[in-house]
Amino acid sequence: MPPLLNRRRGRALLTALFGLLLLLVWEGLYRSALYPPFIVPAPAEVFARFLTIVADGSLWGHLLVTLQEVLLGLLVGGTAALLLGYLIARSPLLGQVVMPYLVALQAIPIVAIAPLLVIWFGSGLTSKVLICALIVFFPMLINTIIGVRSVPAELHDLMRALEATRWQTFRHLEVPAALPVVMGGLKIGATLAVIGAVVGEFVSARAGLGFLVNSARSTFDTPRMVVGVFMLAALALGLYGLMVLLERRLLAWQRHRR
Amino acid sequence: MSAVNGLSDPTGALYPANPMQVDLVLQVQGLGRVFSGNGSPPVTALEGVHFAVRRGSFVVLVGPSGCGKTTLLRLLAGLDRPDRGQALLDGEPIRQPQRRIGLIFQQANLMPWRTIRANVALPLELIGVPAGERRAQADRLIEQVGLAGFEDAYPVELSGGMAQRVAIARALIARPEVLLMDEPFAALDALTRERLSLDLLRVWATREQTILMVTHNIAEAVLLADEVLVMSARPGRIVARVAVTLPRPRRQDMLYSAELGRLSGQVRSAIEDGGVILAQDDMPEVNRGVI
Numbered sequence: 001m002p003p004l005l006n007r008r009r010g011r012a013l014l015t016a017l018f019g020l021l022l023l024l025v026w027e028g029l030y031r032s033a034l035y036p037p038f039i040v041p042a043p044a045e046v047f048a049r050f051l052t053i054v055a056d057g058s059l060w061g062h063l064l065v066t067l068q069e070v071l072l073g074l075l076v077g078g079t080a081a082l083l084l085g086y087l088i089a090r091s092p093l094l095g096q097v098v099m100p101y102l103v104a105l106q107a108i109p110i111v112a113i114a115p116l117l118v119i120w121f122g123s124g125l126t127s128k129v130l131i132c133a134l135i136v137f138f139p140m141l142i143n144t145i146i147g148v149r150s151v152p153a154e155l156h157d158l159m160r161a162l163e164a165t166r167w168q169t170f171r172h173l174e175v176p177a178a179l180p181v182v183m184g185g186l187k188i189g190a191t192l193a194v195i196g197a198v199v200g201e202f203v204s205a206r207a208g209l210g211f212l213v214n215s216a217r218s219t220f221d222t223p224r225m226v227v228g229v230f231m232l233a234a235l236a237l238g239l240y241g242l243m244v245l246l247e248r249r250l251l252a253w254q255r256h257r258r
Numbered sequence: 259m260s261a262v263n264g265l266s267d268p269t270g271a272l273y274p275a276n277p278m279q280v281d282l283v284l285q286v287q288g289l290g291r292v293f294s295g296n297g298s299p300p301v302t303a304l305e306g307v308h309f310a311v312r313r314g315s316f317v318v319l320v321g322p323s324g325c326g327k328t329t330l331l332r333l334l335a336g337l338d339r340p341d342r343g344q345a346l347l348d349g350e351p352i353r354q355p356q357r358r359i360g361l362i363f364q365q366a367n368l369m370p371w372r373t374i375r376a377n378v379a380l381p382l383e384l385i386g387v388p389a390g391e392r393r394a395q396a397d398r399l400i401e402q403v404g405l406a407g408f409e410d411a412y413p414v415e416l417s418g419g420m421a422q423r424v425a426i427a428r429a430l431i432a433r434p435e436v437l438l439m440d441e442p443f444a445a446l447d448a449l450t451r452e453r454l455s456l457d458l459l460r461v462w463a464t465r466e467q468t469i470l471m472v473t474h475n476i477a478e479a480v481l482l483a484d485e486v487l488v489m490s491a492r493p494g495r496i497v498a499r500v501a502v503t504l505p506r507p508r509r510q511d512m513l514y515s516a517e518l519g520r521l522s523g524q525v526r527s528a529i530e531d532g533g534v535i536l537a538q539d540d541m542p543e544v545n546r547g548v549i
Contacts, residue, residue: 154367157337160355162381162432172380176371253371256412 041223049223050230058212063231065208069125069197070239073132074189081137081189082182085144086174095145106138110196114203123204132196136189143185147178180254183247190239194232209235283348283468284311284334284436290342290493291329303329305493307343311436311470316462318479319472320525321489327472330494331440334470335361347436357381360434362442366421368413374400374424375409381432399427402461419450426458430465439471443478451475452510455482459508476529480521481508488528498528 023043029035030042037045053059088095114131121127151174159169201210209232216224248255289307294300303326311317319327332338334345336355345352347359368377376383379396387395400409403423413421422442429437442458443451455478462469473479479486480502488498502521504512512518 152367154363154365155369157335157355157363158361158367160337161335161357161359161361162384163355163357164384168384172384173369176369179371251371253412256415 038220038222041226046223046226046230049221050227053212053224053227059227059231062207062209062212062228063235066194066197066201066210066232066235069128069132069200069208070190070193070235072125072129073193073196074136074186076129077133077136077193078140078186078189080133081140081185082144085141086148088141089145089148102138102141105134110135110199114199118200118204123206127203128197128200128205128208131200132193135192135196135199139188139192140182140185143181143188144178147181147185148174150181151177180251183243183251187240187243187247190243191236194236194239198232280310281313282310283313284470285346285349286310286334286343287346288343289330289333289340289345291326291333291338292341302493304333304340304495305342306495307489309487309496309499311468312484313435313468314466315484316459316469316482317471317485317487318483319470319487319489320474320476320479320529321494322491322529323474325489325491326494327489328440330489331361331438331470331472334436335359335438357385357432358435360429360432360437362422362425362429362437362439364441364444366413366418366425368421368424368428370413373410373412374405374416377413377424378427378431380428395431396427399431400424402464403427404457417450419446419454422446422454423457426461430461430467433465434467436468436470439469441473442471443473443475451478452513456508456510458482463507476522476525477513477518480504480518480525481513486521486525488525497531498525500524500528 026040027043030037030040034040050059084098088098110131113134114127117127117130117134121130155173155177156169159173164172197208198210198213201208202214205211205214209228213225213228213232216222216228286307286309289304290302291304292300292302307330319330321327329338333340334352336352336359339353347356352359368374369380372380375393375396378399379387379392382392382395397406397409400406403426405420405423405427408416408420413424416424422445426442443454446454459482471479471482480500481504483502486500486502487496488500489495490497500521504515504517504521
């Protein structure tokens with residue numbers, strides 16, 4: 001590999017170039033006139049639409065609504081998954097009793113549950129948060145269980161031999177030992193939460209990026225739909241990046257190597 | 259105290275009639291452990307294990323693999339409960355794990371998210387020793403085990419031998435009355451092993467520590483120990499005891515001395531005879547001199 005590619009800046013440049021390539025393919029597809037503009041709009045037109053929605057202030061409103069749903073959903077789903085995951089990991093009996101139902105819940109497509117939740121909790125924030133929480137819950141639950149169960153038995157023996165209290169074992173052993181796997185679940189959950197918010201907004205909403213896409217669809221405003229889709233991608237990327245930063249901070253020890 | 263649980267020890271070879279005469283820190287009386295698996299026939303891992311350890315001595319247990327050495331150590335550590343007999347620490351039965359009994363495993367078992375200093379200081383942190391005091395004690399021990407300069411390193415940055423040194427420092431910092439070591443050098447190469455065992459002796463000499471170590475390396479056992487106890491194959495029990503007459507401090511060149519060779523031979527033949535369970539009275543009492 002040439003030295004340029006070994007450096008961070010070189011890699012970032014490559015990533016940007018790849019994005020440019022994708023943009024060129026899109027532009028080429030538009031110019032080929034194989035598809036009418038309401039199917040493949042021009043990149044320039046989409047960008048212009050983006051500027052209009054920014055200018056009239058509606059984009060930030062939609063973005064903030066979705067962001068709020070996603071973050072609250074992550075918080076609710078994540079907390080529930082951490083609590084239940086820890087209990088299941090510590091008590092095989094509880095796992096046996098509740099796991100089949102949790103798996104069944106996970107097996108139902110979220111789009112099938114979403115309308116029910118909207119009926120039960122209204123078309124406001126609550127139903128969206130619950131849909132996000134539901135979709136975030138399972139991967140985080142599984143990762144928490146695996147994380148807590150992966151704590152080496154010898155380290156548990158060590159803590160027992162040192163007469164550590166239940167709380168000390170939790171704080172000094174189980175939490176740090178399970179953290180890498182739990183963080184993996186949180187990263188998956190962060191991107192899934194965006195899907196949950198959009199599903200909820202598609203069912204019924206008055207605002208949000210999913211609402212933006214869905215309402216643009218009803219007026220065949222394809223550029224507006226594409227703007228919405230890009231914003232959702234940016235939101236998911238941003239959240240993922242946030243989780244990576246959080247992970248780096250919490251798991252700084254993992255970056256030490258011989 | 260001479261007849262516990264119906265066990266007699268007529269010669270007093272392993273268990274002196276009057277424990278008050280010798281300062282015994284650990285007394286193991288007729289310890290037995292049976293593992294009953296689900297469906298499979300029960301396995302008697304230990305049966306009638308009987309011995310005592312003097313305070314401040316270095317005792318090494320040797321025996322064929324699968325003789326229940328690890329099971330015995332887990333019982334003595336209070337991590338497992340015996341089915342028969344009992345083990346006493348300072349005359350009191352060991353019922354649960356306790357700080358007074360230190361443990362060193364085959365693997366270093368360090369916490370990868372803690373620095374070397376924080377790993378060594380863990381036992382003090384758990385009992386609420388202030389940070390400054392913890393740090394001072396940890397750094398002193400890290401230096402003693404030859405790892406000065408690595409205080410802020412993480413376990414992934416250490417070799418296996420260095421990690422085991424950290425484990426030794428962590429075990430010593432709590433000042434346990436007895437240190438139990440389960441084949442602590444088994445995962446290391448021969449050279450590292452030799453160096454580390456001699457370093458362990460050096461640290462041991464400064465701390466008036468009682469050590470009970472399990473190994474299946476006979477030469478290592480003799481080089482380190484005041485007393486070598488030989489265990490038989492399953493069910494495990496103590497079949498012989500060899501007092502090591504080598505002078506202290508022990509040196510590496512003693513590994514090749516005639517005396518060590520002779521003692522190793524005794525241990526080896528005791529292990530090979532181990533298949534025959536010897537009655538308590540017939541217990542070969544090899545070389546029972548002044549230690």
